[in-house]
Amino acid sequence: MSTIKFCSNCGHTVTRKIPAGDQLPRAVCEHCGTVHYENPRVVVGCVPEWEGRILLCRRAIEPRRGYWTAPAGFLEIGESVHAAAARETTEEAMAEVEVGTLLSVVNVLHAAQVHVMFRARMRDAQHGAGAESLETALFQESEIPWGDIAFASIHFALQRYLTDRRERLERIHFHDIVHSAH
Amino acid sequence: MSTIKFCSNCGHTVTRKIPAGDQLPRAVCEHCGTVHYENPRVVVGCVPEWEGRILLCRRAIEPRRGYWTAPAGFLEIGESVHAAAARETTEEAMAEVEVGTLLSVVNVLHAAQVHVMFRARMRDAQHGAGAESLETALFQESEIPWGDIAFASIHFALQRYLTDRRERLERIHFHDIVHSAH
Numbered sequence: 001m002s003t004i005k006f007c008s009n010c011g012h013t014v015t016r017k018i019p020a021g022d023q024l025p026r027a028v029c030e031h032c033g034t035v036h037y038e039n040p041r042v043v044v045g046c047v048p049e050w051e052g053r054i055l056l057c058r059r060a061i062e063p064r065r066g067y068w069t070a071p072a073g074f075l076e077i078g079e080s081v082h083a084a085a086a087r088e089t090t091e092e093a094m095a096e097v098e099v100g101t102l103l104s105v106v107n108v109l110h111a112a113q114v115h116v117m118f119r120a121r122m123r124d125a126q127h128g129a130g131a132e133s134l135e136t137a138l139f140q141e142s143e144i145p146w147g148d149i150a151f152a153s154i155h156f157a158l159q160r161y162l163t164d165r166r167e168r169l170e171r172i173h174f175h176d177i178v179h180s181a182h
Numbered sequence: 183m184s185t186i187k188f189c190s191n192c193g194h195t196v197t198r199k200i201p202a203g204d205q206l207p208r209a210v211c212e213h214c215g216t217v218h219y220e221n222p223r224v225v226v227g228c229v230p231e232w233e234g235r236i237l238l239c240r241r242a243i244e245p246r247r248g249y250w251t252a253p254a255g256f257l258e259i260g261e262s263v264h265a266a267a268a269r270e271t272t273e274e275a276m277a278e279v280e281v282g283t284l285l286s287v288v289n290v291l292h293a294a295q296v297h298v299m300f301r302a303r304m305r306d307a308q309h310g311a312g313a314e315s316l317e318t319a320l321f322q323e324s325e326i327p328w329g330d331i332a333f334a335s336i337h338f339a340l341q342r343y344l345t346d347r348r349e350r351l352e353r354i355h356f357h358d359i360v361h362s363a364h
Contacts (some may be wrong), residue, residue: 008187010187077294112259
């Protein structure tokens with residue numbers, strides 16, 4: 001799934017080969033010697049709760065525009081996973097949260113992503129649509145639009161969140177997604 | 183800390199700017215329009231135990247050649263975090279492990295890495311130096327070479343592992359490392 005055609009260090013075309021001492025083919029620049037490693041990206045988010053209700057956002061952007069999700073996005077350089085979960089919630093749902101315990105780690109293998117979700121408590125009832133959202137809403141468990149959840153990893157996290165809450169547990173749930181329509 | 187000078191898609195030089203709708207400067211190719219996102223990489227490893235002793239490897243490669251570490255390395259595309267922990271243990275310490283509970287998540291902010299460590303149980307007493315190790319050894323708690331541990335995140339994970347073991351707990355420990363000599 002490499003998209004690297006040119007060396008980002010010197011601009012020459014790269015070749016695909018297994019470097020000495022390595023196990024996997026990489027994009028290698030024969031001109032300047034740079035090996036371009038490609039690794040999974042980390043997506044971090046949370047399930048924000050306010051008085052028993054769950055905050056979700058309806059996506060204003062692709063992929064999965066119009067579908068509902070929990071606030072989540074790519075971990076940035078220089079940022080902790082907790083900070084990323086809180087930042088994404090501010091950006092996408094205009095809500096302030098206290099990030100709680102780790103809820104789920106989902107290996108989204110076909111997308112080269114790891115989705116890390118935390119439990120979170122909203123600091124107040126405020127929320128609203130950020131630039132990447134069409135709307136936001138607080139849902140009772142019975143109101144969650146299960147058929148319109150944007151991503152399988154978020155569906156998984158929400159279900160585990162609610163199961164644990166019913167049992168008054170805070171477990172960590174691991175899951176692999178090898179392929180899915182979304 | 184961007185090292186991107188040329189577009190990996192078309193080979194033209196990139197410029198650094200905040201794309202529309204984004205919050206942070208990225209390496210953007212004005213020629214083909216590609217935005218080159220750079221995100222933290224995930225390092226996964228484990229603390230393998232055999233009959234109460236901990237398996238460590240002495241590094242044969244830089245950084246920190248000659249220092250001791252637990253088996254760990256970069257998560258590869260298409261690989262789950264559990265699979266990566268087991269693979270790195272096979273590669274670096276020639277040992278087979280059953281990966282257990284999540285031990286630590288350390289944001290190594292200055293290195294743009296997230297270090298994820300699991301508890302693990304060795305399937306048998308076999309171990310040995312893989313290509314990236316000078317030697318491997320099983321250490322009683324009192325024998326661990328604390329002054330010669332290669333990385334702060336591994337030092338943290340080992341200490342928390344032992345504290346939890348003494349208390350018969352298996353907690354998850356989060357930690358941020360903003361800057362360190364190694």
